[in-house]
Structures are given as structure tokens and as C-alpha cells.
Amino acid sequence: MTDTHDADTRAAGNMAKLTSSNWSHWHPLLLLILRGRDLLDTIDPAAVPNDDEDAGPVNPLAVEMFRRRQDRTAYIIGFSCSPSIQAKVIKKHSPIDMLEVAKEECLSGSYANTARFLKQLIDLGSEPKEDMREHIGKIDTIFSNLNAVGYPLTEKAKVVHLLATLPSS
Structure with a gap:
């Protein structure tokens, strides 16, 4: 295991687990952890690298690095959820989608x-x-x-x- 993986494991393990009633406490804490690990942009849809007509094709190395950072973010999100929410969140492939599912689960207007x-x-x-x-x-x-x-x-x-x-x- 790498030092980064160990640090991400500790971050997810030490967070209060997301339940259906603590979104307003959990979400700011998650954002703080992602910002501290320089991962905050991985939950911003505008930050996903893709080909741009003006800038040309994206560097494949930059795409790979971004995907690795997204994996770290997904790991932190997935393991900082309670089991009932985790079961729904881990079915998604991007941290953006995972966060949206978690939010819908906790903040449905029902x-x-x-x-x-x-x-x-x-x-x-x-x-x-x-x-x-x-x-x-x-x-x-x-x-x-x-x-x-x-x-x-x-x-x-x-x-x-x-x-x-x-x-x-």
C-alpha cells in the first residue's frame, strides 16, 4: 500500500459516516477533506479533462492522473458512508455520480x-x-x-x- 492510500483510508475511517440524517454535517466535512488532499476538483464536472476544439486533444497522462485522483475521491466517499447508503453509492463509477446518489438518498424531499x-x-x-x-x-x-x-x-x-x-x- 502507498502512503497516499493509507492516508485516504485514515481520512475515510475517521470521518463520521454518512447516514440519512447527517448530510448537512457530513458534506462540508467531506469537502474539507477533499480540499486538504487536493481532490476537490474531482467532484466538479467542469474539471473533467476532455478534448477541446480550441485547446486540442488532452494529454493522455493528464487524463490518467485525473482518473487516479477520481478513484481516490470515490474511495473516500464510498468508505465514509453508512452501509445502507454505501450499497447504493458504490454502484456508481464517478465520484460526481456517487455524491449525487448520496445527496438524493439523504435529502429527498419526500x-x-x-x-x-x-x-x-x-x-x-x-x-x-x-x-x-x-x-x-x-x-x-x-x-x-x-x-x-x-x-x-x-x-x-x-x-x-x-x-x-x-x-x-
């Missing part, structure tokens, strides 16, 4: 998905209270997930939900 996030918000009020920062982090994640599935809350509604979930003492 009523069931929206209802699940709303239930998390309601359940948060009945859970034992933890550190205030953790509580605000949890509620912020739920707000982000609701926004991502097309159910944005107004600032007023966010304040009401936050106050409703705080301890009564």
Missing part, C-alpha cells in the same frame, strides 16, 4: 424524510438536557436538514422551537 426531521425536532424537547452547546448544535443540524429537504423554517419559528426544547428551570 414527506417521510421531512416528517422524520420534524419528529427529531419534537423528540429533542423530550430528551434529557445536555450541554447547551451540544443542544444548540443538534437543533441547528435539524434546522439545516429541514432546509435541505425544502422545508425551511423562519427565524421566528427557529427561536420558538429552540425555546420550546430548553429545560424549564
Whole structure:
């Protein structure tokens, strides 16, 4: 194994696994890891090397290097997903497609998905209270997930939900 492969394995292994409810936390973390490994352009469709009439044919070595970098990105994406999402993601051949499948899986605008996030918000009020920062982090994640599935809350509604979930003492 190469040092690069080992580093990619550690990066994917140390990430929080993508589940159906943590896209808003996982995606920025993935982007940060890809940027740190100089792989961010591998999920940009405009960066894929192909023949251009103005520039002429693409250097085959550049194409091969880009494909290797795409493989590294696909590896990181695939192994940073929970098993249920991983089963769907690994069927795709490019990291761009893999990321799109993961996003669709987590952020479908279905009523069931929206209802699940709303239930998390309601359940948060009945859970034992933890550190205030953790509580605000949890509620912020739920707000982000609701926004991502097309159910944005107004600032007023966010304040009401936050106050409703705080301890009564």
C-alpha cells in the first residue's frame, strides 16, 4: 500500500459516516477533506479533462492522473458512508455520480424524510438536557436538514422551537 492510500483510508475511517440524517454535517466535512488532499476538483464536472476544439486533444497522462485522483475521491466517499447508503453509492463509477446518489438518498424531499426531521425536532424537547452547546448544535443540524429537504423554517419559528426544547428551570 502507498502512503497516499493509507492516508485516504485514515481520512475515510475517521470521518463520521454518512447516514440519512447527517448530510448537512457530513458534506462540508467531506469537502474539507477533499480540499486538504487536493481532490476537490474531482467532484466538479467542469474539471473533467476532455478534448477541446480550441485547446486540442488532452494529454493522455493528464487524463490518467485525473482518473487516479477520481478513484481516490470515490474511495473516500464510498468508505465514509453508512452501509445502507454505501450499497447504493458504490454502484456508481464517478465520484460526481456517487455524491449525487448520496445527496438524493439523504435529502429527498419526500414527506417521510421531512416528517422524520420534524419528529427529531419534537423528540429533542423530550430528551434529557445536555450541554447547551451540544443542544444548540443538534437543533441547528435539524434546522439545516429541514432546509435541505425544502422545508425551511423562519427565524421566528427557529427561536420558538429552540425555546420550546430548553429545560424549564
